[in-house]
Amino acid sequence: MRRVPIAERADWRVSAESFGFRFHTIDGAPYWDESAYFAFSLEQIERDIEAPTLELHGMAMDLVGEIVASEFLMHRLGIPEHYRDWIARSWREGAPHLYGRMDLAYDGRGPAKLYELNYDTPTSLYEAAFFQWLWLEQQIERGALPRGADQYNLIQEHVVETFATIARRLPRPLYFSAVRDSPEDQGTIAYLADCAAQAGLATRTIAIEDIGLAADGRFTDLDDAPIRALFKLYPLEFMFADSFGAALPGADLVLIEPPWKASLSNKGILPLLWERHRGHPNLLPAFFDDRPEVDLPRGWVRKPLLSREGANIELHGDAGERLRSDGPYGDSPCIRQAFHPLVEFGGGYPLVGSWVVGDRASGIGVREDDSPITRDTARFVPHAIV
Template identity: 60%
Template sequence: MQRIQLTPRPDWCSQAESYGFHFHTLEGEPYWDETVAYQFSLREIEEDIEAPTETLHAMCRDLVAEVVASERLMTKLAIPEQAWDTIAESWKFAEPSLYGRMDFCYDGQGPAKFYEYNADTPTSLYETGFFQWLWLEQQVARGQLPEGADQYNRLQEALIEKLEMIGRIGQPFHLACCRDHPEDAGTLQYLADCAEQAGLAPSSLYMDELGLNTQGRFVDLDDQPVDQLFKLYPWEWMWQETFAEAVAGGGTQFIEPPWKLILSNKGILPLLWERNKGHPNLLPAWFDGEVTGDRPLERWVRKPLFSREGANISVETASGVESRVEGPYDDCPTIIQGWCPPPQFGGSYCLIGSWVVGNEAVGLGIREDSSVITKDTSRFVPHFILD
C-alpha cells in the first residue's frame, strides 16, 4: 500500500459538474482530490480488505439475530421500545438490505482494524462507484497509470444487480433524502440512475414531502402509494417522527430495512468484542462505564451510539479530551473504543471504507483528513491495484 503523487486530469472539475458531481468542493476546499492516489497489491485487497469485510458482515448478521430476540440488548442499544416488534419482524421476514460501508484502519501491514459499520445511511457512494472508476479509465488512457492498473470496485454493478432483485420491474421505486444536503442529493440521484438501469421506475422526493393518506398508507406528492422507499434518513430519526406509528402498517417496504438500525448502532462494537475477544480485525470496545482489562487505557475514542460523519466523537486520555468533533448527539449514550489511530501517509490520515452490497464485499473508497477523526468534509481520494 502506497500513497502516490499524480497529475490530475486537466478537465476533472468540468467533468464532475457535467456528471452531476456538484459536491466535489465543500466549503471552498476540495472534497474530491486526485493529486494523489493509493496503490494496493491484489493480495492486500483480497486478503486484508475483502475477506475480513465479508467475515465481519457475517458476524454482524449473527449479532442481529441475537439482539432482536433480547429485550436486554435492545435496551442496551438504546433502541426505542416502540421499534422492537417492527425490527424483529423485519429480521424474521428477511427484509432485504441494499448496501452498507465498513470503515477500517489499514496501512498495508497487519490486519485491518474495524472502526464501525455505516449500515443505514452511508454516503460517498457515487464517488466510489462511478467517479473514481472514471478516473481510473481516463488516467490509464492518458498514460498516467500503467495499462495493467485495476481497481477494487464492482460497486455499481452490484447495486444494479441487487436493485433488480429488490425492486419490482417497471414499478415506481421511491427515493428520499433531506433538503439542502448536496452530498445526500447526489447519492440519491446516483441510486436513482442505478434503479433505472435495473429496470425500475425511480421517483425522488424529500422526506418532508412524504405523506400519509386516510388509510394510513405512505404516499408521495401525487397521492400515489409509496410501496418501496429507499430513505437516506436514519432509522433513529424515523422513530422520532410523527408518522413513526405508521411504519409497521403503512404498506411500505423500506430500504434499508428496520433491522439495519441495529447494525448502524455503535453499540454493536462492544457486543462484537465481547463475543469475539481477540479477533484480529476487531478493536477492544466497551459500553461507557464497563471498561475492563488488566491495565487502564492510556488513550481511547468515545463514540455516541448514533452518530454520523464523526459528529460528537472524541479522542480522550485520563487528562481529558484531546480532540473532538462537535455535533447534535451530546445526549446520546456512548461507547469506548481502544485507541488505534488511522495511518498517516504524506501528513494525512487515511480511512478505508469497504462497501457491502447484500452480503458481498464489492469495493472500497478512501477518505483523508489532517485530523484523526474523519468528518463530512474529509477528502475523497481514489485508488488502484497494481502488482
C-alpha cells in the same frame, strides 16, 4: 499501501459537473481530491481488506437475530420500544437490504481494524462506485497510470445486480428520497435511482420533507399516491424521532434500508461483536461506556451510539494526546473503543471505507482528513491496484 502524488486531470471539474457530481467541492473546500491516489497491491486488497470485510459482515449479520430477539439488547442499543416488534418482524420476514459500508483503519501491513459499521445511510457511494472508476480509466488512457493498473471496485455492478434480485419483492414504483437541500444526498439518490432503472425498476424521487401521511396510515407522494416502496437516505433514528415516525410500524411500506438495519447502524454493535469474538484480529476491544468495572487500554476513543460524520468523538491517545470533535450528539449514550490510530501520510489520515453490497464485498473508497478523527470535511482520494 502508498500515497502517490499524481497530476490532476485538467478537465475533471467539467467532467464531474457533466456526470452530476456537483458536490465535488463543499463550502469552497475540495471534497474530491485527485492530486494523489492510494496505491495497493492485489495481495493487500484480497488478504487484508476483501477477506476480512466478508468475515466481519458475516459476524455482524449473525448478531442481528440475537439482537432483535432480545428486549435487553434492543434497549442496550437505544432502540425505542415502539419500533422493536416492527424491527424484529422485518428480520423474521427477510426484508431485503442493499448495501453498507464498514470503516477500516489500515496501514498496508497489519490487519485492518474495524472502526464502525455504516449500514443504514452510508455515504460516499457515488464517488467510490463511479467517479473514481472514471478517474482510473482516464488516467490509464492518458498514460498517467500503467496499462496494468486496476481498482478494487465492483460496487456499481453489484448494486445493479442486487436491485435486480430484490426487485421481485418490491411494490412498484420504488421511490428514492433524501433531504431536499443536501446536494450530496440528492446526488447519491439520483445515482442509485439510475442503478435501479438499469435493473428494470420503475423509480420516482421525492424530498423527504414532501412525504405525506394519509388518514388510513399510508405514506403518500405529492399527488396523494401511496408510497409502498421507499429507499430513504435518511437515518432510521431520525425517522423514529419525526412526527410521522409512529406510523411506520403500521404502514404498508417496504423500506430500504430495512428496519432491522437499526441493529447494525449503531456503534453498540462494536462491544457486542467484541464480547462474542474477543481477540479477533480485525476487531478492537470495545465496551459500553456504563461499565466502569471494565479495564480499558490506556488509549481509547469514546463514540456516541448514533453519531455521524465524526461528531462528538473524544480521543485519548496512548501517548497522552487528547482530541475532541463537536456535534449534536452530546447527550447520547456512548461506547469506548481501544485507540488504534490511522496511519499518517504527510499530515493526512486515510480511512478505508469497504463496501458490502448484497452480502458481497464489493470495493473501497478512501477518505482522508487532516485530523485523526474522520469528519464531514474529509476528502475523497481515489485508489488503484498497481
